[in-house]
Structures are given as structure tokens and as C-alpha cells.
Amino acid sequence: IPRLSSYLNTHSQTHPDTASLLVNGGWWLSDSLGQDGALRADAPVMNRHVVEAFEAIGMDAANLSYLDLPALESQPIPGFAVSANVKSDKPIPTHILVERGGLTIGITGITKQDQSFAPSPSFRIEDPVEAAVTVLNDIQSQADVLVLLAYDTAEAAQAIIQAVPDLDILVDTRQNRQHAPPLQMGNTLWVKSHYQTMRLGELRLNTGPQNSVDLVVDRKIDLDREIADEPTMLQHMQEAREELNEVQAELFGLIE
Numbered sequence: 001i002p003r004l005s006s007y008l009n010t011h012s013q014t015h016p017d018t019a020s021l022l023v024n025g026g027w028w029l030s031d032s033l034g035q036d037g038a039l040r041a042d043a044p045v046m047n048r049h050v051v052e053a054f055e056a057i058g059m060d061a062a063n064l065s066y067l068d069l070p071a072l073e074s075q076p077i078p079g080f081a082v083s084a085n086v087k088s089d090k091p092i093p094t095h096i097l098v099e100r101g102g103l104t105i106g107i108t109g110i111t112k113q114d115q116s117f118a119p120s121p122s123f124r125i126e127d128p129v130e131a132a133v134t135v136l137n138d139i140q141s142q143a144d145v146l147v148l149l150a151y152d153t154a155e156a157a158q159a160i161i162q163a164v165p166d167l168d169i170l171v172d173t174r175q176n177r178q179h180a181p182p183l184q185m186g187n188t189l190w191v192k193s194h195y196q197t198m199r200l201g202e203l204r205l206n207t208g209p210q211n212s213v214d215l216v217v218d219r220k221i222d223l224d225r226e227i228a229d230e231p232t233m234l235q236h237m238q239e240a241r242e243e244l245n246e247v248q249a250e251l252f253g254l255i256e
Contacts, residue, residue, distance in 0.1 A: 001053045002229035002237055004200060007221065008057060009230060019101030022058060025173025025193045026065030026109065026151030029072070031116040034251075039070055039118050042247045047071045049240035051078050053233060061096045063109030063149035063173070066125060070118035082149070084108045085131035088123045094135045097142060103207065106143030108135045110160075112152040128156040129163070136164045144211040149173065161188045168213040169203070182218045191218050198223060 011020065029047045034040040054062060055078065064072075064083040072081075072090070082093050095108040110128035128150075136146055147169045150157045157170055167188045176192045179199075183190040193201045199220035206214045221227075229237075 001050075001057065002233040003223040003227040004197065005057045005230035005233040006228050007200060007223075019103070021098060021100060021105060021107075021147075022060050023107065023147070023149055023171065024054075024059065024062040024197075025149045025171045026063040026111060027067045027173070028054070028062055029068040031067050031070045031118045033118050037119075039074070041251055042244055043071060044074055045240070045244055045247055047075060049236070049243075051075070053236060054078065054080060056233065056236065060098050061107040061109070061147075061149065063111065063151055064092065065111045065151035065173075066114045066120075067116050069120035069123045070116050073120055073122055082107060082109045083111065084135040085110050085113075085126045085128045086123055087126055090122065094131075095139050097139070103144040103211065104142060105145045105147060106136075106139040107147045107149065108132060108139070109149035110151070110153050110156065112156075114152075128153050129159045132156070132160045133163045136160070136167060140164075140166055145169070145207070145213060147171070157190070158185070161185050161190075169205075171201075179220050182215060184215075187212070189213060189215055194220055 028050060030043040032040040032043045059080045061082045062080050064081055064086045077090050077092055082096050084094050086092055095106055098105045110132045111125060113125045132148060145168045146166060148160065148167055149171050150173065152174045157172065161167055165186055170188055170190045172190060172192045175195045177195050180192045191203055199222055201220055203218050204216040206216055208214050
């Protein structure tokens, strides 16, 4: 995250007139299990720091995957979280509308109907196709550009594209480890994000007549040591690591 933050800041400084949007396709929280079958004691610490970091770097929308749900049993749902097909008594936005560069961008998300090994009884996952089609159709009149974040739902995504031809961008998130070229399916640009954001996906687009979306470049950026850590987020990470070390020392024993 410190390297991601550094890249985002550099991009904004280099291209001050270019509107940008930051999204996450799903599985951004830890669902690690303890020996008792519940969420492991260090997971809430990790998850709290991830949420704080996402808020600090300006995350616009993060899709809820089924693997994120156990973590949200014990902490509030962040304002940037979104899902069309995850339902709960806790309020979950079905979509987020973002204003950028004179355009309104509508974002929603779906997840595979599955469950983590860690329990999440407060949540239920509805059919992703029906849920996404309903939300996308509902916000079509409010948004110039429609974005769907999809976690491990390739077959459902194809059905959604056929049902909502005005869908502009589909971000396919699974355990994708190789760069796959974007696909153009009708009016929808289908791109894949990289596993665990070890590579940051950067999608550069132009909008044309009737707010059509045209691809300029889809690339993946290695978040390695060649990208400097942003100092504020680096400090946040170091503080998080110290807190985690204390909890994990109790869990696993002190390792020198």
C-alpha cells in the first residue's frame, strides 16, 4: 500500500488534468482461521489497518467478495465497500456514484455464491446475474459510465454483459497471476486485475461520443522496490506491523 500510494501521488502530479478512479475487485480482507474455527486473532488487526489505509489513499470502491465477509462480522462496513448481491441487516451500498472529469461513474460489484471456511452468518449472497442486472439498469440513467467489479464470476459476467449492453467496463478479479489482454465483448471492455495487487492494474481510457469508452492502454505495474514507499503510508504500515507482531507473538510464539 505505501508503494501504491506513491504511484497514485506521482500519477496525480504528472497528469493533474486526468481524472482517475481507484477500485478493488474483491478479497481485500483477511479470513484466516484460528484453531477454534473462528477468525484468527490477528485478522481483525490486519483488517482494521487495511480499511484505514484504503480510506487514507482514497479508495473509491472495493467489491465485497465472499472471502471478505467473515471479517465484517466484527467491524463496520466501510463506506467504500459495494455489492449488488451481498445482503445483510448491515447497510451495504448496492452501488457508488463518483463524479470525475465532468462524468458520473456508476460502480457496482458481485461475488461468487460461495463461503469462506470462516463463518459469516450475518450475510447472504444472492444470484449475481439477477442482482447486477437490476442494479445496473437502476443506475443507468444516473451514470455516464458503468463499471462492474466481479469476483470469480466469469460465467455470470458473460450473462450480465448480454443483459446490459450499456455496461462499459468489467473488472474480473480472481487469482489472476498473468497479464491477459483485455477483451471487447459488445460495448463492454473486460479486463483482469492481478492477484493480491502484487501488480497494480492501470487502465487508461478515453470517452467518446455518447460517453462511449475507448481503451488507450491496459498495463500492470510491479509494486516492487523500484517504486518508493510513500512516507506517511510507510509509517502507517510500520505501526501496523508492530501491533501485528505483538498479537502474532502470542499466537505463534516469539521467533528471533
